[in-house]
Amino acid sequence: TQLLEQSPQFLSIQEGENLTVYCNSSSVFSSLQWYRQEPGEGPVLLVTVVTGGEVKKLKRLTFQFGDARKDSSLHITAAQPGDTGLYLCAGAVMGSSNTGKLIFGQGTTLQVKP
Amino acid sequence: NAGVTQTPKFQVLKTGQSMTLQCAQDMNHEYMSWYRQDPGMGLRLIHYSVGAGITDQGEVPNGYNVSRSTTEDFPLRLLSAAPSQTSVYFCASSYATSGSEQFFGPGTRLTVL
Numbered sequence A: 001t002q003l004l005e006q007s008p009q010f011l012s013i014q015e016g017e018n019l020t021v022y023c024n025s026s027s028v029f030s031s032l033q034w035y036r037q038e039p040g041e042g043p044v045l046l047v048t049v050v051t052g053g054e055v056k057k058l059k060r061l062t063f064q065f066g067d068a069r070k071d072s073s074l075h076i077t078a079a080q081p082g083d084t085g086l087y088l089c090a091g092a093v094m095g096s097s098n099t100g101k102l103i104f105g106q107g108t109t110l111q112v113k114p
Numbered sequence B: 001n002a003g004v005t006q007t008p009k010f011q012v013l014k015t016g017q018s019m020t021l022q023c024a025q026d027m028n029h030e031y032m033s034w035y036r037q038d039p040g041m042g043l044r045l046i047h048y049s050v051g052a053g054i055t056d057q058g059e060v061p062n063g064y065n066v067s068r069s070t071t072e073d074f075p076l077r078l079l080s081a082a083p084s085q086t087s088v089y090f091c092a093s094s095y096a097t098s099g100s101e102q103f104f105g106p107g108t109r110l111t112v113l
Helices: none
Strands: A005-007 A010-014 A019-024 A029-037 A044-049 A055-058 A061-065 A071-076 A085-093 A102-104 A108-113 B004-007 B010-013 B019-025 B031-037 B043-051 B054-057 B064-066 B076-078 B087-094 B108-112
Touching: A010 A019, A019 A085, A019 A108, A029 A071, A044 A055, A044 A061, A071 A085, A102 B043, B004 B087, B010 B019, B019 B031, B019 B087, B043 B064
Parallel strands: A010 A108, B010 B108
Antiparallel strands: A005 A019, A019 A071, A029 A044, A029 A085, A055 A061, A061 A071, A085 A102, A085 A108, B004 B019, B019 B076, B031 B043, B031 B087, B043 B054, B064 B076, B087 B108
């Protein structure tokens, strides 16, 4: 069974602070995605990382894929209340090139207080 | 485009009742899937389909059936509901390639008494 361990599960910080969310596995993934989910809605894709060592930036969010394609991190700089939500990492299973099958982490609930 | 639609939004069942959660997408996506979301457990894959007429089991398939008679529709059936099936259910669709973005529906909140 392929697992994605996400940490921390809960994070409550003040506006303006920085934070990092981690996503780790013993399995290799062909790509890794990060989603954000707001209450009462389905997850929405933030980014996909494909190459080992890849770094992608989306405004104040920085995403990194580990060199071995087993782990990833999401770093938020100067968090704002609008960043509040559930963040999910999801790995594309190796050999699933024709299925689109994803394995999801447990999620990180982020609360940013004004 | 409506994207991925799910009905109903909320449902309460008694133990042993059956029901079908509906899912439809208008993006001509080949890949569709059903997930359940429980606190602290992220999204767990129930069943998925790579095209019309083809379905396969995911991580937690017991107690659920699916069929895919058309590209657009992917209903999820609970044959005999149990309290352990109380959860939020999400349907998703994507192009059937590794790393493709999954588009999620708004979810169905199911309570089994």
